[in-house]
Amino acid sequence: MLQAVPSIFGVIVISFVLTRALPGDPAVYFAGAMADKESIEQVRQALGLDRSWVEQFFIYVGNLAQGDWGQSLKTGQPVTEELLKRLPASLELTFIGLGLAVLAAVPLGILAATNPGSWVDHICRLLVTAGVSLPTFFTGLFLIYIFYYLLGWSPSPLGRLNILYLSPSHVTGFYIIDSLIAGDLEIFLGALAQLILPTITLGLFALAPIARMTRGAMLGALSSDYVRTARANGLSKSMILLTYAFRNASLPVLTTLGMVFSFLLGANVLVEKVFSWPGIGSFAIEALIASDYAAVQGFVLSMALLFITVNLTIDVILAITDPRVGLEE
Amino acid sequence: MKHEHFLDVNELSVEFQTRNGIVKALEKVSIHVDKGEVLGIVGESGSGKSVTAYTIIGLLDRAGLVTNGKTAFDGMLLSGAKEALLSDLRGREISMIFQNPRAALNPIRSVGKQIEDVLLRHVQASRYNVRKKAIDMLDQVKIVDSKRRYWSYPFELSGGMCQRVMIAIALACNPRLLIADEPTTGLDVTTQKATMDLIQELTRNRNMSVILITHDLGMASAYCDRLVVMQKGKIVESAPVVKIFSEPQHSYTKKLIAASPGPKSQLADLIDTTDEMSEADIEQLDKPMQQFSQKKSATPNILEVSNLVKEFTVRDSSRFRLPWSGKISSHQTFRAVDDISFSLKRGESLGLVGESGCGKSTTSSILTRLLDPTSGDVIFDGENITSYSSVQFAQIPQRAKIQMVFQDPTDSLNPRYTAKDTISEPLKQLLFIKKREALNERVIKLAKMVGLPENLLTRFPHQLSGGQKARVGIARAIAVEPLLLILDEPTSALDVSVQAVVLQLLNKLKRDLGMSYIFVSHDLNVVRLLCERVMVMNRGKIVETGMADDVLRNPQKDYTRNLVSSIPHFEPGKKVA
Numbered sequence: 083m084l085q086a087v088p089s090i091f092g093v094i095v096i097s098f099v100l101t102r103a104l105p106g107d108p109a110v111y112f113a114g115a116m117a118d119k120e121s122i123e124q125v126r127q128a129l130g131l132d133r134s135w136v137e138q139f140f141i142y143v144g145n146l147a148q149g150d151w152g153q154s155l156k157t158g159q160p161v162t163e164e165l166l167k168r169l170p171a172s173l174e175l176t177f178i179g180l181g182l183a184v185l186a187a188v189p190l191g192i193l194a195a196t197n198p199g200s201w202v203d204h205i206c207r208l209l210v211t212a213g214v215s216l217p218t219f220f221t222g223l224f225l226i227y228i229f230y231y232l233l234g235w236s237p238s239p240l241g242r243l244n245i246l247y248l249s250p251s252h253v254t255g256f257y258i259i260d261s262l263i264a265g266d267l268e269i270f271l272g273a274l275a276q277l278i279l280p281t282i283t284l285g286l287f288a289l290a291p292i293a294r295m296t297r298g299a300m301l302g303a304l305s306s307d308y309v310r311t312a313r314a315n316g317l318s319k320s321m322i323l324l325t326y327a328f329r330n331a332s333l334p335v336l337t338t339l340g341m342v343f344s345f346l347l348g349a350n351v352l353v354e355k356v357f358s359w360p361g362i363g364s365f366a367i368e369a370l371i372a373s374d375y376a377a378v379q380g381f382v383l384s385m386a387l388l389f390i391t392v393n394l395t396i397d398v399i400l401a402i403t404d405p406r407v408g409l410e411e
Numbered sequence: 412m413k414h415e416h417f418l419d420v421n422e423l424s425v426e427f428q429t430r431n432g433i434v435k436a437l438e439k440v441s442i443h444v445d446k447g448e449v450l451g452i453v454g455e456s457g458s459g460k461s462v463t464a465y466t467i468i469g470l471l472d473r474a475g476l477v478t479n480g481k482t483a484f485d486g487m488l489l490s491g492a493k494e495a496l497l498s499d500l501r502g503r504e505i506s507m508i509f510q511n512p513r514a515a516l517n518p519i520r521s522v523g524k525q526i527e528d529v530l531l532r533h534v535q536a537s538r539y540n541v542r543k544k545a546i547d548m549l550d551q552v553k554i555v556d557s558k559r560r561y562w563s564y565p566f567e568l569s570g571g572m573c574q575r576v577m578i579a580i581a582l583a584c585n586p587r588l589l590i591a592d593e594p595t596t597g598l599d600v601t602t603q604k605a606t607m608d609l610i611q612e613l614t615r616n617r618n619m620s621v622i623l624i625t626h627d628l629g630m631a632s633a634y635c636d637r638l639v640v641m642q643k644g645k646i647v648e649s650a651p652v653v654k655i656f657s658e659p660q661h662s663y664t665k666k667l668i669a670a671s672p673g674p675k676s677q678l679a680d681l682i683d684t685t686d687e688m689s690e691a692d693i694e695q696l697d698k699p700m701q702q703f704s705q706k707k708s709a710t711p712n713i714l715e716v717s718n719l720v721k722e723f724t725v726r727d728s729s730r731f732r733l734p735w736s737g738k739i740s741s742h743q744t745f746r747a748v749d750d751i752s753f754s755l756k757r758g759e760s761l762g763l764v765g766e767s768g769c770g771k772s773t774t775s776s777i778l779t780r781l782l783d784p785t786s787g788d789v790i791f792d793g794e795n796i797t798s799y800s801s802v803q804f805a806q807i808p809q810r811a812k813i814q815m816v817f818q819d820p821t822d823s824l825n826p827r828y829t830a831k832d833t834i835s836e837p838l839k840q841l842l843f844i845k846k847r848e849a850l851n852e853r854v855i856k857l858a859k860m861v862g863l864p865e866n867l868l869t870r871f872p873h874q875l876s877g878g879q880k881a882r883v884g885i886a887r888a889i890a891v892e893p894l895l896l897i898l899d900e901p902t903s904a905l906d907v908s909v910q911a912v913v914l915q916l917l918n919k920l921k922r923d924l925g926m927s928y929i930f931v932s933h934d935l936n937v938v939r940l941l942c943e944r945v946m947v948m949n950r951g952k953i954v955e956t957g958m959a960d961d962v963l964r965n966p967q968k969d970y971t972r973n974l975v976s977s978i979p980h981f982e983p984g985k986k987v988a
Contacts, residue, residue: 129694187769194963306514306853307509307511307514307515308514308515308516308517308518310470310508310509310515311509311515311516311577312517312528313470313498313501314468314470314501314502314507314509315501315502315506315528315529315532315580315581316498316499316500316501316502316503316529316532316533316592317498317502317528317532318498318532319498321528325517325520325528326517326520329519329520330518330519333519336889378782403519404519405519405564405566406518406519406564406566
């Protein structure tokens with residue numbers, strides 16, 4: 083846990099400096115098109131932007147320590163509130179996308195590794211190449227074109243729920259869970275239908291590195307000495323494959339998963355834009371365009387926190403699976 | 412089959428499909444094993460001994476193809492049998508143990524569970540008594556505190572203990588045939604002896620047949636009834652142990668026996684002078700070589716080491732239980748080198764012998780100043796080199812005067828450097844020779860000195876044989892004309908016949924160049940061939956020191972005696988069994 087502290091501090095510093103280094107002056111933006119020099123200066127003072135960077139930084143850190151992430155200039159709402167409202171939407175997308183990718187990629191990787199050169203292996207290679215080479219906004223638009231425009235199977239790619247429905251009462255913020263809690267099957271199906279295309283888009287993107295890693299790690303494990311021993315002892319195929327080979331191969335795959343998650347956070351921004359998803363990504367883009375410092379910093383910080391949490395979780399899982407990991411500490 | 416053997420391998424041929432076409436791994440190999448018999452398959456790397464074993468139990472990898480021959484086990488035809496049958500037999504009727512036991516065990520599964528896996532698979536135990544049986548097996552292979560060890564992971568056990576666990580797994584279901592593929596390679600001699608004695612005891616009690624695959628003729632002679640000698644996929648000789656040693660028929664067998672250093676053999680005995688790579692090659696060294704011979708110097712000793720200590724901080728105290736006495740401190744320390752003193756004359760060679768963990772590698776690292784000692788002095792050529800930190804030492808001229816030849820000729824060469832690049836690197840870095848012609852000339856001369864054909868200089872390590880790689884490593888070390896050469900087990904990864912050639916080369920170089928050697932090794936017989944004096948280390952301390960022949964023939968200390976007696980070798984009078 084303590085290892086996370088320096089990284090969080092680093093993120094705070096970097097996000098602060100980067101937002102300040104961006105071109106664009108928030109004072110000019112918020113003073114409006116008609117503002118003269120004087121009113122811009124007034125806005126600047128009101129925002130505290132006339133002070134030195136160092137001063138601004140300490141004010142910012144001081145506020146952070148009190149749990150105050152600042153206010154979004156654009157909406158006038160506290161940044162924390164804005165982020166919390168949108169975060170579940172993004173997380174729902176990311177987690178389901180990642181889940182789909184793992185469900186598809188891991189078996190695919192295992193099958194490809196156990197039958198190298200077979201048709202499964204070729205499909206695996208094809209999907210990996212496609213996943214790496216097709217950008218998410220392209221797959222997103224492509225899927226919309228086919229399944230919404232041409233076939234009409236999926237609902238309009240506008241947000242998390244058709245406007246005809248009311249969003250379920252807030253419990254977790256994940257619509258598919260909240261709707262089930264509320265016992266409203268219709269909303270559940272509606273939310274699910276909206277989720278399918280964007281999660282597949284994200285999943286295809288995440289699938290490539292996971293499948294590749296699983297295949298590689300499985301190939302390594304299957305040619306290892308301990309699998310040879312297991313075979314020499316006549317252990318059953320499933321035992322060799324799952325208990326001996328896959329459990330060992332899962333270690334590098336888990337590490338990759340942490341990395342893939344961070345890629346997904348980045349890819350999210352584009353996918354949300356394409357599917358008009360009211361998530362944290364689209365919020366960040368708008369904030370960035372408006373030079374909305376507090377919002378951008380809040381976004382970067384929350385992403386960093388999320389990333390650190392996910393990696394910590396993965397480290398804990400690794401330590402449980404691999405008895406050797408504990409040695410390092 | 413006219414008269415039935417327990418295991419009968421008849422004219423087996425195996426081919427491997429590689430990128431460079433088909434390679435014949437086995438050609439009409441016929442072997443047989445009777446009940447309770449121990450058959451040794453001996454040969455150097457690439458002779459096909461492991462392929463034979465894998466083919467018998469059907470573990471040949473995909474690229475391998477059996478093109479001819481039949482294998483029958485207890486009347487059952489194994490070749491062409493269904494995978495399901497073979498999988499039933501493996502572990503229950505025929506078991507196998509491998510070299511490098513730590514890698515051969517599942518790293519993230521407790522050893523007890525791994526024994527259970529086999530027991531459950533072959534229905535030798537039920538869910539209720541399986542743990543008891545697994546612990547019982549650990550007891551049988553003499554693992555102390557078996558109940559606690561049941562939960563250990565391979566990385567928590569020593570190499571010898573891992574091999575015991577492997578034996579426990581292999582014997583758990585009471586198989587009738589055990590195939591041991593180099594079971595003690597990489598283990599210390601005393602551990603090797605304990606492991607082999609254990610295998611012998613357990614298999615005898617069960618009247619099991621054993622196939623022992625090894626490159627070590629001495630070990631084969633000590634533990635086998637009958638030997639099969641293989642070379643390049645063919646059996647060249649097959650006879651009872653005594654006969655193989657007393658009247659070897661085939662020239663290859665003779666060569667192998669000659670090349671295996673025994674307690675009495677001399678360096679010159681190891682290879683015939685008619686051999687392709689031998690004196691003649693080394694003799695080619697031209698006259699200008701003499702320029703390397705040492706200038707007269709005031710100090711008779713090239714190296715004096717006094718009260719050298721190296722301590723390491725032990726992080727996890729629970730895993731290294733050391734007899735701890737003295738003051739309480741927050742850091743537990745482990746003395747890898749514990750107050751040793753010795754000296755080395757110019758042109759002398761000193762053998763440093765001991766088992767793994769005895770501190771011999773740490774000592775050699777301090778001498779080459781790759782490590783900083785905790786305390787003590789190393790006086791090299793009249794100067795105290797411990798007064799420099801290891802970083803500073805890299806920049807002073809003395810750096811070039813101490814060179815090292817490393818253990819693994821493959822791992823210690825940069826895979827992306829040609830032999831020539833490797834040899835010229837120290838010339839560039841330490842002697843600042845930049846001109847191409849001058850470099851070329853030096854490299855070619857060095858290659859000649861170590862007997863490396865000039866046309867091999869442009870090759871990369873993977874295109875060279877083990878012996879050739881060893882030569883490149885030696886050429887690199889002597890390139891800068893060192894006064895002291897530290898040889899860290901330079902031949903342990905080589906086949907015996909190659910080892911013999913390399914040892915002769917080293918001896919020749921020492922004579923011609925007047926270098927001093929410190930020869931680090933676990934093999935007393937090899938050390939004796941090259942060194943006048945030998946120093947035996949145990950737990951960081953010098954146990955015994957003296958003339959090599961005296962120490963080996965008449966060891967004074969128990970530890971040395973134990974070490975010497977653990978080396979398996981063939982003695983005509985004494986027959987086991």
